[in-house]
Each structure stands twice: as C-alpha cells, then as structure tokens.
Amino acid sequence: MRNMMLVMALLGLGLVPTGPAAAHAFLKAAVPAVGATVTEGPHELRLRFSEGVEAAFSGVTLTTGDDQRVQPVTVAVDPADSTILVVTLTAPLAPGLYKVQWHVVSVDTHKTQGRYDFTVTP
Template identity: 40%
Template sequence: MQAPRSLLQATLAIAAALASSVAFAHPKLVSSTPADKAEVSAPQKIELKFSEDLMTKFSGANLVMTGMPGMADHAPMKVAAKVSGSDDPKTMVITPAQPLVPGTYRVDWRAVSSDTHPINGNIAFTVK
C-alpha cells in the first residue's frame, strides 16, 4: 500500500529540517577573555566561549607570542600552556604555564562540536 502524498511530504520536510540543523551546528566563537585586540595586564587564563558545546577531546588551542617590546624581529614563539574545558561545556580555557611577559600574543584555536566538523580561528591581545 502506498503512503498518502501529504504524509510522505511531511516526513521529507521533517527529515530535511533535521539534516539542515545538524549541518549548521558548527561552533562559533562568541566571546573571549581577554577580548580580541585588547591590551591587558598578564591574564592567568584565557577563556574562549563558543555557541555550541565542545568536544574537548578534539578541540584545542596554541598560545603564541608574536612580538616583544624592543625586538622588532621577534619570531612567533609557542608558549607552554594547558588547554582544558570548564564547567560550561561551551568554554575552552587556556592556562599559561608561566606568567605572560609584556608583548603581543595570539591564540590559535580549533573547536569541534557534536557535528564533528572542526572550525579554526584566532584572537590576539597585548600584555602591557
């Protein structure tokens, strides 16, 4: 027996809506502390807040010093830091191993949510 046309159309519409909601479930950076392009005192931790819950096993970040006062030719240098989740599953925390010295920094991040599609980005800030 063949299903009525309206039932088939309704089923297809629901399936399409569910598929599109999964396809658009990529995490987006909502905010950061310190904020992108901010000038701050040395932060003890850097927090990145995303629009989706993160899969911490597949998400991560690198902290890079990109400039040092008085050293115009300072090459980017990776800074030792621990990357972890927080009580909020949408937040990634980067904790430097040592206090940050004055200079410019960049956080290169990779966020993965339930759709398993990695999204990359970065923020930059200056420690005064």
C-alpha cells in the same frame, strides 16, 4: 552533482555559513578579548564558543609576537560549561603581543578554526 560535492567539501572546511541551525562552534567571546590590550598579564585564557566543544578534538595554540610557542599547563573544557575552553598558563603572561589559534570540533562533529591577537602592556 559536482556542485553538491563542492558544497559538501566547503561545509567540511567550515567555510559555508549555514545559520544557527547548523550549530557550528564559532568563537563568541574570549578573555582576554579578541584584539584587546590588557595591563595585567593573564594566567589563563577563556574562549567561549557558540556551541559545546569536544575537548579531545579541540585545541588552542598560543604564540608570542615573535612566534615563540607558549606552552600551557592544560587546555581543557570548563567542567561547568562545555562551550568554554580554558587555557591554563604556567605563569602570568609577560608584556607583549600574543597570537591565539584555535580549532574545535563541536558536539555535532563539525570542525571550525580561527585566530586572534591580544596585547599585554606593562
């Protein structure tokens, strides 16, 4: 009984890998890519997940290497593909390190979250 409750709690946190059938939304790809170094400052970020995500309960926080928040114009689900979150920026990103933190609720209502960095060089 106690073990079952622990499993349920961990499932709620998205910490138990339960295979493709569970359909949690994990980050599959991103533009700029996870860990990438790009030479042109992007004007948007695209995060592709393994499942469709719910825009109302999903978000992306972008900060610079020295923890300054970069406020996007919008964070929205791509109208053509519900597995993609699009972060539209006010201007192309200046050179520097950027940290992306994401949290999503997939269409099956499960929460997942993660983070990655990328770098813009002059």
